[in-house]
Amino acid sequence: MATTTSPLVVVLLAVVAAIAVSPVQPAFALPAGLPDIKSLTNPWSAFKNLSGCHFGDERQGLGKLKDYLWHFGYLSYPSSSSLSPSFNDLFDADMELAIKMYQGNFGLDVTGDLDAATVSQMMAPRCGVADVVNGTSTMGGGGGVRGRGLYSYFPGSPRWPRSRTTLRYAITATSQTSIDRATLSKVFASAFARWSAATTLNFTEAASAADADITIGFYGGDHGDGEAFDGPLGTLAHAFSPTNGRLHLDASEAWVAGGDVTRASSNAAVDLESVAVHEIGHILGLGHSSAADSIMFPTLTSRTKKVNLATDDVAGIQGLYGNNPNFKGVTPPATSSREMDSAGAGELSRPWRRLLDGAAGLLVGLSLAWL
Ligand SMILES: [Zn+2]
Numbered sequence: 001m002a003t004t005t006s007p008l009v010v011v012l013l014a015v016v017a018a019i020a021v022s023p024v025q026p027a028f029a030l031p032a033g034l035p036d037i038k039s040l041t042n043p044w045s046a047f048k049n050l051s052g053c054h055f056g057d058e059r060q061g062l063g064k065l066k067d068y069l070w071h072f073g074y075l076s077y078p079s080s081s082s083l084s085p086s087f088n089d090l091f092d093a094d095m096e097l098a099i100k101m102y103q104g105n106f107g108l109d110v111t112g113d114l115d116a117a118t119v120s121q122m123m124a125p126r127c128g129v130a131d132v133v134n135g136t137s138t139m140g141g142g143g144g145v146r147g148r149g150l151y152s153y154f155p156g157s158p159r160w161p162r163s164r165t166t167l168r169y170a171i172t173a174t175s176q177t178s179i180d181r182a183t184l185s186k187v188f189a190s191a192f193a194r195w196s197a198a199t200t201l202n203f204t205e206a207a208s209a210a211d212a213d214i215t216i217g218f219y220g221g222d223h224g225d226g227e228a229f230d231g232p233l234g235t236l237a238h239a240f241s242p243t244n245g246r247l248h249l250d251a252s253e254a255w256v257a258g259g260d261v262t263r264a265s266s267n268a269a270v271d272l273e274s275v276a277v278h279e280i281g282h283i284l285g286l287g288h289s290s291a292a293d294s295i296m297f298p299t300l301t302s303r304t305k306k307v308n309l310a311t312d313d314v315a316g317i318q319g320l321y322g323n324n325p326n327f328k329g330v331t332p333p334a335t336s337s338r339e340m341d342s343a344g345a346g347e348l349s350r351p352w353r354r355l356l357d358g359a360a361g362l363l364v365g366l367s368l369a370w371l
């Protein structure tokens with residue numbers, strides 16, 4: 001019941017004021033628990049201290065990087081792990097193999113070392129979905145096969161039934177976001193339309209979860225599915241494979257639901273539609289792709305809009321659901337905006353996270369780090 005204005009409130013008011021005068025007018029969902037603007041740091045920034053490490057090294061922080069590799073499916077815990085296992089800081093043979101697989105997936109030189117390009121890629125914002133399931137890369141580039149699609153499906157290639165040509169989605173959990181419902185409806189209608197244009201699938205918004213195949217909501221922290229959100233940056237979102245239909249967004253992100261995200265005042269601004277298009281890909285059955293220009297590439301740079309399906313995305317979704325005879329083809333990549341980054345472009349990109357295999361479906365996610 002303080003009657004004076006605290007420094008924290010002053011900071012928050014300053015942030016609100018800065019946004020209010022921004023020419024972009026982003027629909028920021030200012031997180032209720034946003035403690036301090038300084039907290040908006042890349043959760044993986046400490047990885048840069050590991051640049052140059054290679055097999056045989058022992059350096060503080062390598063255990064954290066092993067945990068990262070584990071989270072995205074590249075590394076397993078030793079079978080002797082205790083109830084609360086943790087990785088040690090030794091760069092061992094398993095870690096070298098994991099890094100080689102990672103490098104293959106992201107189009108990097110397969111050195112097995114933590115070279116600068118690899119570390120930079122690992123620090124980049126990314127989706128929470130795993131790239132590797134049960135030790136096998138699900139990303140098409142991992143096998144080194146070129147000249148074919150780089151898209152992937154989840155194990156068993158689950159898809160929505162052929163009888164379901166129209167899927168209904170409901171935006172059900174919005175209490176933790178300040179983005180208004182009309183804006184959310186517009187953003188998701190646009191995101192779904194990008195997939196329906198390439199296939200014979202149709203999507204309609206339903207009024208409630210009871211009427212929907214797909215449910216979309218904003219959640220903070222631990223929200224009951226084993227993949228807790230981590231506040232600003234870090235994990236952005238995750239979704240489940242068919243026919244689970246759940247799509248979760250981290251309520252704490254500085255979402256931009258309108259305007260030009262590339263001109264957003266915050267370096268941590270995340271374009272909602274870009275994340276939505278990617279997560280819908282998972283909802284429909286697509287895994288990650290090694291094609292750097294694809295929607296299903298695991299990483300997304302902050303302050304970047306990437307919403308157009310690439311040739312690889314179209315091939316992947318049409319492989320599951322068939323063609324749309326009216327499809328006009330992919331839109332050439334925009335050159336005026338910062339694209340979601342590719343592994344080889346030297347920009348920031350982001351990796352995705354662990355795929356949880358279970359009766360409820362496969363969990364996929366999108367996380368954002370910020371360099
Ligand atoms: Zn993903």
Ligand SMILES: [Zn+2]
Nearest residue numbers: 223225227248
């Ligand atoms: Zn969730």
